[in-house]
Amino acid sequence: MIKKVxxxxxxxxxxxxxxxxxxxxxxxxxxxxxxxxxxxxxQMIFGGATHVNVxxxxxxxxxxxxxxxIHNPLDGTVRILHETSGTFKYYIKIVPxxxxxxxxxxxxxxxxxxxxxxxPMTEYDRTxxxxxxxxxxxxxxxxxxxxxxxxxxxxxxxxxxxxxxxALTGLGIEYDMHVGCLGEPEY
Numbered sequence: 001m002i003k004k005v006x007x008x009x010x011x012x013x014x015x016x017x018x019x020x021x022x023x024x025x026x027x028x029x030x031x032x033x034x035x036x037x038x039x040x041x042x043q044m045i046f047g048g049a050t051h052v053n054v055x056x057x058x059x060x061x062x063x064x065x066x067x068x069x070i071h072n073p074l075d076g077t078v079r080i081l082h083e084t085s086g087t088f089k090y091y092i093k094i095v096p097x098x099x100x101x102x103x104x105x106x107x108x109x110x111x112x113x114x115x116x117x118x119x120p121m122t123e124y125d126r127t128x129x130x131x132x133x134x135x136x137x138x139x140x141x142x143x144x145x146x147x148x149x150x151x152x153x154x155x156x157x158x159x160x161x162x163x164x165x166x167a168l169t170g171l172g173i174e175y176d177m178h179v180g181c182l183g184e185p186e187y
Contacts, residue, residue, distance in 0.1 A: 033130030
């Protein structure tokens, strides 16, 4: 088995990880690494921790169902390592979100923001490289709702546009103003 894995690594093959995790609504983490292997086997396959390549591409990472207009900041993230190895850490702040459709249907989901940190391996490190996702939940819930605007709102916006157009076209007209004095100035 070790020979097959080493041959796959030499051919540039890697792992494809996908799935769904159910977690409690408390801070935590999940990570992808090789330190779950027997250290002896990992040493035979990779020749040491500094030779483990944790390059990765995140196609899709979300914390709940998607809703119209959502942007998940890690989707499409690519991190390629060439001559070094190390540990990636993604610090994720999750914000509980309710999306309310016009039809009154409510989707409970989450949005998140992320910051990342890379720590390169040195020959003195005693850990193995990994990709960590450390998350924390916000105590505040955001509600996004679809709604129709009233006809009065439409009329108000229309009047604002027409008034602005009239004001801008009126700027080109010159006015002649005459200022008159009562009497002549004294010297």
